[in-house]
Amino acid sequence: MKKISKIYISGLGAIGGAYGSRIFDTDPECITVIADSERITRYTKNGITINGKLYPFRYVTPEDGGDKADLILIAVKHHQLGQSIRDIEKYTGEDTVILSLLNGIVSEELVGRKYGMDKILHSFAVGTDAVREGTDIRFRNIGKIVFGTNDESRKEKVQAVKEFFERTGIPYDIPEDIIRELWWKFMLNVGINQVSAVLKAGYGIFQRVDDARELMVMASLEVVALAEKAGISLSKEDISKYIAVINTLSPEGKTSMLQDIEAGRKTEVEIFSGTVIEMGKKYGVETPVNDILFRMIRTLEQMNG
Numbered sequence: 001m002k003k004i005s006k007i008y009i010s011g012l013g014a015i016g017g018a019y020g021s022r023i024f025d026t027d028p029e030c031i032t033v034i035a036d037s038e039r040i041t042r043y044t045k046n047g048i049t050i051n052g053k054l055y056p057f058r059y060v061t062p063e064d065g066g067d068k069a070d071l072i073l074i075a076v077k078h079h080q081l082g083q084s085i086r087d088i089e090k091y092t093g094e095d096t097v098i099l100s101l102l103n104g105i106v107s108e109e110l111v112g113r114k115y116g117m118d119k120i121l122h123s124f125a126v127g128t129d130a131v132r133e134g135t136d137i138r139f140r141n142i143g144k145i146v147f148g149t150n151d152e153s154r155k156e157k158v159q160a161v162k163e164f165f166e167r168t169g170i171p172y173d174i175p176e177d178i179i180r181e182l183w184w185k186f187m188l189n190v191g192i193n194q195v196s197a198v199l200k201a202g203y204g205i206f207q208r209v210d211d212a213r214e215l216m217v218m219a220s221l222e223v224v225a226l227a228e229k230a231g232i233s234l235s236k237e238d239i240s241k242y243i244a245v246i247n248t249l250s251p252e253g254k255t256s257m258l259q260d261i262e263a264g265r266k267t268e269v270e271i272f273s274g275t276v277i278e279m280g281k282k283y284g285v286e287t288p289v290n291d292i293l294f295r296m297i298r299t300l301e302q303m304n305g
Contacts, residue, residue: 002160006032006067007031007072007164012039018139049136065090066091071097074102100120120149121157122150125143192216199212230279264305273294
């Protein structure tokens with residue numbers, strides 16, 4: 001595969017902005033943001049600031065069309081994924097590689113249905129404490145992008161993305177079994193994202209309050225039980241691994257779901273506890289903690305209007 005030199009980002013929230021800024025700082029000509037005209041107007045009028053620096057990204061609408069991408073990073077919320085899949089169509093070519101940085105364990109399949117799984121590398125972002133307020137994004141830890149494939153035919157694409165991340169200074173990890181790691185991140189999100197939203201608690205609470213951390217673990221253990229039924233080798237020890245990650249984050253940082261609740265936005269509860277509940281019914285596994293979290297978060301959404 002040729003060297004990656006033309007990158008499009010769909011989604012300029014906390015994650016897209018954080019990694020977009022790193023790419024822009026290294027090679028501003030290679031990166032373009034896909035957004036609708038209303039967002040572009042807002043972004044250009046108010047400016048996108050990331051850690052206090054103004055970023056004059058180049059923007060295109062989904063209708064504009066243009067050069068085909070070597071790499072597309074999808075960094076939207078799950079309920080925006082369908083629109084994002086449509087938005088990237090004119091920029092997706094035969095050799096385009098797509099990384100969907102969404103939470104959950106289903107986005108790659110949904111993108112692959114449209115563009116073919118041969119273009120997809122499984123991926124997720126972890127360890128970032130980026131927070132977005134309006135068009136201002138701040139982070140202390142950029143975290144890393146974990147990506148890869150269990151399909152030998154796509155290994156060349158992995159190497160091309162690896163070279164690009166090294167060139168632009170984006171921290172990354174390429175695990176031996178990316179599907180297992182995707183489930184690990186799902187377990188993390190089911191735990192801390194949902195509990196943080198209900199408690200309205202930043203990372204500092206989980207670093208110092210045992211009861212909050214225990215509730216997070218209880219939700220995560222239900223994912224461990226489901227993983228065993230699905231043939232994924234997760235264990236309780238893997239929860240300790242993500243607690244170690246949480247302990248490195250800014251105490252003032254907040255999960256994406258807590259940010260959504262505070263901003264009155266739709267959350268991703270359907271792909272967290274919603275997925276756990278659905279899989280629990282499929283495999284005959286009781287999921288009482290996630291049953292409660294689902295209803296509590298849906299209630300918070302409706303209270304927010």
